Amino acid sequence: MPKEKFEDALSKLEKIVSTLEEGDIPLEESLKLFEEGIRLSRFCNQKLDEAEKKVEILLKGKNGLLKAHPFDPSASSGQAPLPDLEEEEE
Amino acid sequence: MDLPLRYIMTVSELTREIKDILEDRFPDVWIEGEISNLRIPPSGHIYFTLKDDFSQIRSVLFKMQARTLRFVPEDGLYVIGRGRVSLYEKRGDYQLILESIEPKGMGALQLAFLQLKEKLEREGLFDPALKKPIPMIPQKIGIVTSPTGAVIQDMLHILERRFNNLHILLYPVRVQGEGASSEIAEAIHDFNRFTDVDVMIVGRGGGSIEDLWAFNEEVVARAMDRSKIPIISAVGHETDYTIADFVADLRAPTPSAAAELVVRDKREMKNLLHYLGGRLENQTLQILQEYRTHLSHLKKIFKEPGKRVEEYFLRLDDFFSRLRLLTSWTLERKGEKCLHLSESLLLRNPMQRAKTLRSSILEARRRLEQNVKYSIEIQRQKVGGTLGKLDSLSPLSILKRGYSITRKLPSLQILKDASHVEGGDKVEVRLDKGVLLCGVEKTEEKAKEA
Numbered sequence: 453m454p455k456e457k458f459e460d461a462l463s464k465l466e467k468i469v470s471t472l473e474e475g476d477i478p479l480e481e482s483l484k485l486f487e488e489g490i491r492l493s494r495f496c497n498q499k500l501d502e503a504e505k506k507v508e509i510l511l512k513g514k515n516g517l518l519k520a521h522p523f524d525p526s527a528s529s530g531q532a533p534l535p536d537l538e539e540e541e542e
Numbered sequence: 543m544d545l546p547l548r549y550i551m552t553v554s555e556l557t558r559e560i561k562d563i564l565e566d567r568f569p570d571v572w573i574e575g576e577i578s579n580l581r582i583p584p585s586g587h588i589y590f591t592l593k594d595d596f597s598q599i600r601s602v603l604f605k606m607q608a609r610t611l612r613f614v615p616e617d618g619l620y621v622i623g624r625g626r627v628s629l630y631e632k633r634g635d636y637q638l639i640l641e642s643i644e645p646k647g648m649g650a651l652q653l654a655f656l657q658l659k660e661k662l663e664r665e666g667l668f669d670p671a672l673k674k675p676i677p678m679i680p681q682k683i684g685i686v687t688s689p690t691g692a693v694i695q696d697m698l699h700i701l702e703r704r705f706n707n708l709h710i711l712l713y714p715v716r717v718q719g720e721g722a723s724s725e726i727a728e729a730i731h732d733f734n735r736f737t738d739v740d741v742m743i744v745g746r747g748g749g750s751i752e753d754l755w756a757f758n759e760e761v762v763a764r765a766m767d768r769s770k771i772p773i774i775s776a777v778g779h780e781t782d783y784t785i786a787d788f789v790a791d792l793r794a795p796t797p798s799a800a801a802e803l804v805v806r807d808k809r810e811m812k813n814l815l816h817y818l819g820g821r822l823e824n825q826t827l828q829i830l831q832e833y834r835t836h837l838s839h840l841k842k843i844f845k846e847p848g849k850r851v852e853e854y855f856l857r858l859d860d861f862f863s864r865l866r867l868l869t870s871w872t873l874e875r876k877g878e879k880c881l882h883l884s885e886s887l888l889l890r891n892p893m894q895r896a897k898t899l900r901s902s903i904l905e906a907r908r909r910l911e912q913n914v915k916y917s918i919e920i921q922r923q924k925v926g927g928t929l930g931k932l933d934s935l936s937p938l939s940i941l942k943r944g945y946s947i948t949r950k951l952p953s954l955q956i957l958k959d960a961s962h963v964e965g966g967d968k969v970e971v972r973l974d975k976g977v978l979l980c981g982v983e984k985t986e987e988k989a990k991e992a
Contacts, residue, residue: 482829518736
């Protein structure tokens with residue numbers, strides 16, 4: 453199953469709400485829509501909270517591969533923000 | 543006649559001398575003119591003619607110098623060049639060997655920008671249909687910029703404020719100077735190869751056109767075009783437009799604006815979700831309530847079926863009685879009409895009529911008889927009167943009183959004048975009783991007074 457996208461879920465949710473508001477829906481259908489709406493709403497909320505706060509800087513090692521290191525912008529505001537690559541490697 | 547000693551030069555000697563003179567005289571000139579007849583053979587040297595309204599001069603820009611050009615020379619371009627005049631001995635052509643040329647009226651950078659822009663546009667790199675959508679809630683954001691300075695800090699600050707749980711990957715690059723463009727291009731490439739960021743921001747803070755130049759290089763444009771990850775460009779100030787801005791999926795006027803564009807405010811999103819959830823719930827409850835109401839209505843109907851049936855019976859009875867009433871009333875009316883009709887029919891019975899007519903006839907006859915009788919009586923009476931009169935008038939009655947009537951014979955003409963007869967005529971004299979036959983003896987004019 454492909455990864456569900458936040459914006460898709462949100463627009464589905466909006467559509468469900470307006471469908472319900474337009475009315476004239478069989479009871480069973482409206483309950484299904486409600487269930488789906490609740491699921492989408494939870495999904496969206498979860499997406500909003502999901503990511504972990506993290507700021508990293510990517511540095512290329514000698515082998516040409518990238519490695520992520522924690523990045524502190526406040527500390528880097530001054531000079532020489534880059535960790536010394538030679539030291540970092542190995 | 544003595545001629546001075548003649549020195550005859552060879553073509554090469556003369557050409558060499560002319561060449562020396564030209565090269566000594568014009569070792570370093572500035573010149574402006576319009577490029578025409580431009581051609582670049584495989585050698586890589588650029589040949590063209592510089593011309594103005596009246597003259598033209600062959601020119602060449604050797605490969606070494608041509609490589610440093612920021613723009614592509616083309617026909618019709620008006621340039622300012624610097625170089626020396628030389629002569630190509632083999633052909634005896636003199637030409638201008640240029641060290642550098644610059645487009646006249648605008649900087650080389652500006653021209654290069656326009657040329658690259660036109661080229662990429664023609665190739666379709668700016669096609670709006672190719673722009674990838676920027677995800678609404680990116681889980682991971684890549685940033686390609688300088689790790690130093692205020693720009694990255696501002697961006698991180700804004701991202702943090704709007705959305706407090708983002709994963710941000712910074713790819714540090716030089717953003718100006720030699721090699722910056724290839725670093726930027728490589729960073730874009732690496733993000734695509736090695737990471738799973740949902741979107742990336744590529745940019746730097748403001749500066750001169752030279753400072754921003756890396757973002758006008760083709761290598762950056764190509765890398766952006768190849769990227770599968772959506773890219774937000776964020777170069778310089780709001781008024782700066784770079785090639786990168788045109789190729790990017792979204793242009794942010796500044797790096798800070800890019801940070802604002804890339805994520806919505808988390809609280810806003812939460813509010814929207816809360817709002818939608820509320821509407822969802824309310825609406826569903828309302829729908830349930832509607833169904834409940836409908837259900838209870840239906841229940842009411844089915845609760846007392848007997849009553850319903852009774853009601854129907856009552857209505858049925860009502861219908862019947864009305865029907866009956868209506869029927870009898872109709873019949874009555876029809877009967878009445880029938881009676882009326884037969885009466886009038888009876889009245890029009892021909893026997894009856896005959897009888898009536900007969901009595902009328904009798905009556906008429908009776909009255910006729912009466913009239914006739916009366917009329918006869920009247921006539922009779924009238925006749926009676928008349929007879930009396932008649933009687934008195936009758937000559938016969940006069941005879942009774944002694945008069946007589948004399949008529950001549952044989953004509954029986956009544957005689958009133960004696961002259962009508964003469965002696966010897968026979969006359970008849972009628973008396974009251976009987977007749978006398980007489981002969982006339984004599985006539986006299988006048989009767990003798992007796």
